[in-house]
Amino acid sequence: MHWLQMQSWSPYVVGAAMGVLSWFTFLLSDKYLSCSTTYARLSGMVERRLRGSVVEQKAFYRKTPLIVDWQFMFVIGIFIGAFLSAFLSDSLHLEMVPELWRQHFGDTPVLRFLVAFAGGVLMGIGSRWADGCTSGHAISGALQLAISSWIAVVFLFASGVIVAQLMY
Amino acid sequence: MLDRLHQHRRLQLLLGLLMGVLFGILLQKGGLTHYDVVLGQLLFRDWTVVKIMLSAIIVGAIGIFLLRSFGHVRLQPKPASVGGSAIGGIIFGAGLATLGYCPGTVTGAMGQGSYDALTGGFFGILVGAGLFAHCYPWLDKHILNKGRIQAQTLPELWGVSPWTLVLPMILVMGLLLWLIERFGG
Numbered sequence: 001m002h003w004l005q006m007q008s009w010s011p012y013v014v015g016a017a018m019g020v021l022s023w024f025t026f027l028l029s030d031k032y033l034s035c036s037t038t039y040a041r042l043s044g045m046v047e048r049r050l051r052g053s054v055v056e057q058k059a060f061y062r063k064t065p066l067i068v069d070w071q072f073m074f075v076i077g078i079f080i081g082a083f084l085s086a087f088l089s090d091s092l093h094l095e096m097v098p099e100l101w102r103q104h105f106g107d108t109p110v111l112r113f114l115v116a117f118a119g120g121v122l123m124g125i126g127s128r129w130a131d132g133c134t135s136g137h138a139i140s141g142a143l144q145l146a147i148s149s150w151i152a153v154v155f156l157f158a159s160g161v162i163v164a165q166l167m168y
Numbered sequence: 169m170l171d172r173l174h175q176h177r178r179l180q181l182l183l184g185l186l187m188g189v190l191f192g193i194l195l196q197k198g199g200l201t202h203y204d205v206v207l208g209q210l211l212f213r214d215w216t217v218v219k220i221m222l223s224a225i226i227v228g229a230i231g232i233f234l235l236r237s238f239g240h241v242r243l244q245p246k247p248a249s250v251g252g253s254a255i256g257g258i259i260f261g262a263g264l265a266t267l268g269y270c271p272g273t274v275t276g277a278m279g280q281g282s283y284d285a286l287t288g289g290f291f292g293i294l295v296g297a298g299l300f301a302h303c304y305p306w307l308d309k310h311i312l313n314k315g316r317i318q319a320q321t322l323p324e325l326w327g328v329s330p331w332t333l334v335l336p337m338i339l340v341m342g343l344l345l346w347l348i349e350r351f352g353g
Contacts, residue, residue, distance in 0.1 A: 006197070011219035012345075014198035018220070019227025021190055026232055026241040029183050030174040033191065035272035036297075043298040059308070060301035070184035075275055077188015078195065082279030085196035094281045098203035098268065109284075116284045119267025120274075120292015121299070126263050127271055128300040129312070130256025131246050134270035137257075138221055143228035145322040145333055146245030151253040152260070159261025164210035167265065 004088045022140060031070050032144070034136030036127035038075045041066055043124070060128075104168060130156070170240075192276050201276040203268035203284070210265055215352045222341045229334050236330075243321065250315025267292070 003009070018033070025031045044066045048055040056066060086092040096109045105111060127133040130152045132141060138156070141149025173179065198220050199205040208214025235241045264270060269277050269289050277285035300307070319325035323333050 004193075008199055009194075009197040011198055011216050012223050014194050015220040015223025016227045017194055018191070018224040019229075019231065021187060021194070022224070022228040023231035023235060025187055027235060028170065028173060029180055029187070030170075030242070031184075032244055035270075035275075036293075039271055039293045040297040040301060043294040044301060046294065047298060058301055058304070060304035064301075068181070070180050073181045073184035074188035074191070075272070077185045077190075078192035078272060079275040079279045080185075081189035081192020081194075082196040082201055082276035083192075084189070084279075085193040086280035089197075092281050094283060096282075096284050096287075098282070098284065100204040100207055101268075112284050113288050116267050116288025117292040117295075119263045119265070120289045120294075121263070121296035122259055123263030123267055123271065123289075124293040124296020124298070125300045126256050126258075126260030126296075127293075128256075128297055128304075129259055129307070130253050133260065133272065134264070135272045136246075139224050139228065141245065142221075143225045143232060144243045144245050145229075145330065145337075146243075146248070147317055147319060147322060147325060148246045148248035148253045150322070151248055151250070152257040155254045155257030156261040156264065159258040160210045160265045161212075161261075163262045163265035164207055168207070168211055 001088070004085070005090075007089050007091055018139065019143070022143065029070055031074075032136065032140035033074075034071060034132060034140055035075050035078070036133035036136060037064060038072045039124060040064055040128055041069075041072060126156075191272070192279060195273055195276040196280055201269070201273045201280055201282070203277075203282070206264070206268050206270075206273070212352075215348045218348065219345060222345055226338050226341050229338065233330050233334050245320040247320060248317040249313055250317075252312040254315075255311065263296075 022033050025033055041064060044055055044061045048066060055061060097107045097112045101112060130137065132149065132152060137149040137152040142153060195201050199216050200220065205214055205216050209217035232241060236243065267289050269285050271293055274285045274289040274293065278290060323330045
């Protein structure tokens with residue numbers, strides 16, 4: 001298991017392995033690699049806990065029922081896998097402010113939290129708006145030559161680049 | 169197609185978890201769970217993200233279209249529209265640049281100990297998704313379906329066989345990777 005203890009792998013190995021993994025998600029599970037719908041389901045489940053089952057009547061949750069499905073387990077798996085990978089390579093460490101951020105904006109946790117939270121809200125809205133995220137559109141959709149995914153990826157990347165350039 | 173396996177709910181939940189673990193390992197080993205790597209790509213200082221994505225698309229596309237030729241898989245493209253795919257992409261991109269994680273890598277980043285991903289990212293995405301669900305009826309009526317494109321895939325749109333697009337796409341992506349390796353660093 002020497003290779004699990006390595007800090008990082010070649011991006012080509014990682015990318016190719018993701019490609020192979022996507023064959024198996026299609027073949028064995030009739031699914032494509034994607035994550036973001038799970039957040040919509042989880043958000044609805046939390047809201048249901050607070051406001052009761054009326055939440056299930058919302059048009060969006062009738063379309064996207066509040067159930068634990070394949071993708072929900074997949075997202076839980078990502079957490080476990082990343083933890084294992086970091087743990088086995090001794091790169092597990094608690095950090096609130098990433099290095100690049102610290103160099104430009106200082107190490108105030110509150111500022112990082114506020115911007116990250118705003119970014120999270122935008123991402124939660126954007127991924128449902130475009131009906132997919134980086135994995136669902138930029139990997140899975142792009143490799144299926146889906147028109148929606150190629151449109152989303154071009155605009156996603158352009159907007160990301162512009163905002164990043166404005167910030168740094 | 170492996171219909172009986174696909175309909176076995178419990179086994180599918182287990183498969184989802186297992187495949188998620190593998191994907192999580194790959195995300196972490198690839199560096200995609202790091203804010204600095206994602207921002208490095210958007211600032212064109214670090215090409216890791218593009219290298220991983222392009223190799224995933226190349227390898228993935230070859231396998232998926234081969235499997236499809238033999239009738240083992242079905243494609244699942246999502247419907248396209250300017251109001252949905254383009255505007256959604258713009259909002260998502262702004263989120264990606266400010267958060268530095270995506271919905272997949274945010275849980276991976278939590279797993280490696282980055283708690284800006286938990287406190288900001290995870291809860292932020294939940295709030296955003298909830299807001300969207302709340303506004304969905306209005307958005308669906310007025311924006312999401314604007315500029316609807318009937319065809320779902322590029323081969324369908326241009327009336328060509330998938331391979332006439334897949335092969336040139338792989339060549340172009342391969343060339344891009346070579347250029348990045350040569351000049352991008």
